Structures are given as structure tokens and as C-alpha cells.
Amino acid sequence: MTGFREIDGAVAGEHGVDHFGDVFREQRRLASGHALAPLDDRTVIEVAGPERLGWLDSITSQALGRIAPGESTELLVLDPQGRVEHAAGVLDDGSSTWLIADAADADGLATWLQRMKFRTQATVELRPDLALLGFVDGGTAAVRATDAAARPAGTALVWADPWQRVSVGGHQYAVIAEHPGADLAWRVAIVTHEAADALAATLGAEDLAGLLATEALRIAAWRPRWSAEVDERSLPHESDWIRTAVHLDKGCYRGQETVAKVHNLGHPPRRLAALHLDGSDAVLPSPGDPVFAGDDEVGHITSAARHHEDGPIALAILSRRAPVGDLVVRADGGDIAAAQQVIVPADAGSVADIPRLTRLSRRPSAPDPRHAV
Structure with missing residues (x-):
């Protein structure tokens, strides 16, 4: 064009x-x-x-x-x-x-x-x-x-x-x-x-x-x-892409088993988060810049921009175990404070809602007297 x-x-x-x-x-x-x-x-x-x-x-x-x-x-x-x-x-x-x-x-x-x-x-x-x-x-x-x-x-x-x-x-x-x-x-x-x-x-x-x-x-x-x-590790769950790009009830296709397993039985290992960046500095992070929680590196920037209403913003892929609070982006121009907004929560998936059977190796506990007939 x-x-x-x-x-x-x-x-x-x-x-x-x-x-x-x-x-x-x-x-x-x-x-x-x-x-x-x-x-x-x-x-x-x-x-x-x-x-x-x-x-x-x-x-x-x-x-x-x-x-x-x-x-x-x-x-x-x-x-x-x-x-x-x-x-x-x-x-x-x-x-x-x-x-x-x-x-x-x-x-x-x-x-x-x-x-x-x-x-x-x-x-x-x-x-x-x-x-x-x-x-x-x-x-x-x-x-x-x-x-x-x-x-x-x-x-x-x-x-x-x-x-x-x-x-x-x-x-x-x-x-x-x-x-x-x-x-x-x-x-x-x-x-x-x-x-x-x-x-x-x-x-x-x-x-x-x-x-x-x-x-x-x-x-x-x-x-x-x-x-x-997207990188070589990306699962659709991590960026909430199941929202529009995956049909969970359709027939078999390559990768479906993992999609169903992570969605129904587990949690994605990483999660997408939105970051509102400190706007006092002219520096805007670049894709790949590391994100820290304290001294621990917990992820990296995937996209960043200056928004006409929200100011400097970014998307970042974080470890599932990254804390929910404020983070720091380490860019070439220095550290940038970042307020995190959770997109994909750490407990994404249905594992918390699925009842688990008692392990066979465990001895059954005594019945709760409150439920006695």
C-alpha cells in the first residue's frame, strides 16, 4: 500500500x-x-x-x-x-x-x-x-x-x-x-x-x-x-485466548488433549497480565524486557504502548506463581514501576472446583458427628 x-x-x-x-x-x-x-x-x-x-x-x-x-x-x-x-x-x-x-x-x-x-x-x-x-x-x-x-x-x-x-x-x-x-x-x-x-x-x-x-x-x-x-512455550490458556480462538466442545484436533487437560485438571504454567507503567519517565519498555517482583525475575514484557487515556501500558507473560502486587520492569533506560492488573488468574483452570477422591493409602477419617443421622 x-x-x-x-x-x-x-x-x-x-x-x-x-x-x-x-x-x-x-x-x-x-x-x-x-x-x-x-x-x-x-x-x-x-x-x-x-x-x-x-x-x-x-x-x-x-x-x-x-x-x-x-x-x-x-x-x-x-x-x-x-x-x-x-x-x-x-x-x-x-x-x-x-x-x-x-x-x-x-x-x-x-x-x-x-x-x-x-x-x-x-x-x-x-x-x-x-x-x-x-x-x-x-x-x-x-x-x-x-x-x-x-x-x-x-x-x-x-x-x-x-x-x-x-x-x-x-x-x-x-x-x-x-x-x-x-x-x-x-x-x-x-x-x-x-x-x-x-x-x-x-x-x-x-x-x-x-x-x-x-x-x-x-x-x-x-x-x-x-x-x-506467542513464543515457543505458549499455551492458549496463558493469554486467555480460549476466549475466542478455541472451541472446547469440538472434535479431535492436534493439541486438543493438552488444551482439555490444562483447562479441566490443571493450571497454565504462565499467565498474561496488564501493566500500568510509571509515566514519569519517557522510557517505554521493549518486548523481552524482564519483569521483577523484588529480586526475583517473574516474566517478561510482550507488548508496550502509550495510550491516549491510560498512559504507558504493557502486556507481560508472568510465571503463574508471580505475586499479584506491584512489579518492576527492567528496561534499557532503567527500572520502571508497574501496577499489575490480573488478566489470567493463577488458579485459571478448573482444578479447584473438581472434587478429589481420598487416596487409597490414607486411612478414612472418623465421621463428622454433625452429619450423623
Whole structure:
């Protein structure tokens, strides 16, 4: 989407346009539904063929066998031990299933899907000819993006992020009356590069938001992402991703045994937390910066941003046994005090609610006289 990079004020970063001049203004405009965000950091994969949905259902964490045209969801690909390997948003239009993946993950996901096809009547194709525009529903940005995504032979391809609520078959570990994700009606329109560049020619910096703004809204909503919150150890439970990306009641798929075991019989070894950082310093931590409780290292930063309302914020993966209180982030510029807000509690999973049988080696205790008949 070269057109957006040429707009006055555009500042390009490693993965796309970071901002268009004023990050906080962009966040406010984006949150209100009046700014579009070119998402050069994501890639589209098209899966076509009559057996595509049943096949994807059988090899991923999400129930896709009966997804309706126009319906949106998301999926994870897990390894045999239940660890997250790939992630993607899912939109079906009745003839193709469109996967939206982080750019760094797209090649790996497409290659894995190709290897898993066997004799399935399905095709897998990376679509570098397509671009992605992010926006929050309800404002002028939705009209512009939907018009750009319109297709001659069908409805516009617009993915609705399911993070606003717990999906059917999902489960939320966060114990909170009002989840911050409920307020983020995030949408992603799939458009041709030609349509994106034509739209860019009609817009100014005041109509746009960069990747720094989209990340700030995502972090504030506690929304996990493959390129940030996933490492070689990640289980979906740890970042509350079962909320929208895992169907706990569907049939067998790779990694399902671990998903069920951790959910029903144990606790995830790590947990995602939201951090409100001391804003008196200009330093913002980087992904990978260690988090300490006293002298003990208890985790690391996965994402950080400056939010237009909340100030400096971050997501961190912590040890399950990390204390719930205030923490310290050790960044290059010095230590940063961090107030912790629990997302995934230490007792996530159902182990505390499952009655345990008395061990056979134990002698039965005397009956409680209060229960005597």
C-alpha cells in the first residue's frame, strides 16, 4: 500500500506506517471510528475448495464445519503438546475461507496447511495482491473501508474481530465485570492494492492511523497477538485466548488433549497480565524486557504502548506463581514501576472446583458427628 506511505506526515517503520504525525490524535480518531489504519504487518491467505471448512475444522482449534458465509472467527494451530504454532482471523464468503495472519507467520502457516492437505479438495494460496485496512466499526472509516472492499460478484470482505465477547465454545479466565475488549469493535477489510491506493489518494493524515495507534488499542483491550504474545512455550490458556480462538466442545484436533487437560485438571504454567507503567519517565519498555517482583525475575514484557487515556501500558507473560502486587520492569533506560492488573488468574483452570477422591493409602477419617443421622 505505497499510497499511504506517500501521504504528508507518514512515518514508516519496520512493518508499515508507524504514524501520520500525532499518535494520540490517531488513537482517538481510530477509537471513535473515524480513522483507517493500513495494516502492512498482516497478510491474507485464501483457502478454497468444497472440503475447506471440514478440513480446517479437523486440524485447528476452532469449530469451522458449519461457519456461515459472512461469519467471522479465529483459529489457532497447535503442536501435539498444545503449544501455539500459528494464529489467524477467519472469514468465509461461501466459496473461500480468508485467513488474516501476522506477516511473519503467514508463510509458515500457508506452508503447514499445504503439507496437511493430503487428498483434501482444498487449495491454499498466499495473496500478496491483497491489502488490509483496519478500523473500529460505527463511523466514517467503516463506510470508506467497506466501499473499498466491495466486490463485483459478492459482498465486501470485512473480518469482525470476535474479541468483543466470549465465542461459542470458548471460556474466559479473566474475572472482571466489564472486559476492556468489549468496547473495541475492531474490523479488518480485505481490499486490492489498487483499491487501497485509490482510497489513499482521497485521504489526508487526519483520516488515518498508524500501527502505533492500532497496537495501543489492542494492548488496552488485552488482545493477544501471534507476533507479540506467542513464543515457543505458549499455551492458549496463558493469554486467555480460549476466549475466542478455541472451541472446547469440538472434535479431535492436534493439541486438543493438552488444551482439555490444562483447562479441566490443571493450571497454565504462565499467565498474561496488564501493566500500568510509571509515566514519569519517557522510557517505554521493549518486548523481552524482564519483569521483577523484588529480586526475583517473574516474566517478561510482550507488548508496550502509550495510550491516549491510560498512559504507558504493557502486556507481560508472568510465571503463574508471580505475586499479584506491584512489579518492576527492567528496561534499557532503567527500572520502571508497574501496577499489575490480573488478566489470567493463577488458579485459571478448573482444578479447584473438581472434587478429589481420598487416596487409597490414607486411612478414612472418623465421621463428622454433625452429619450423623
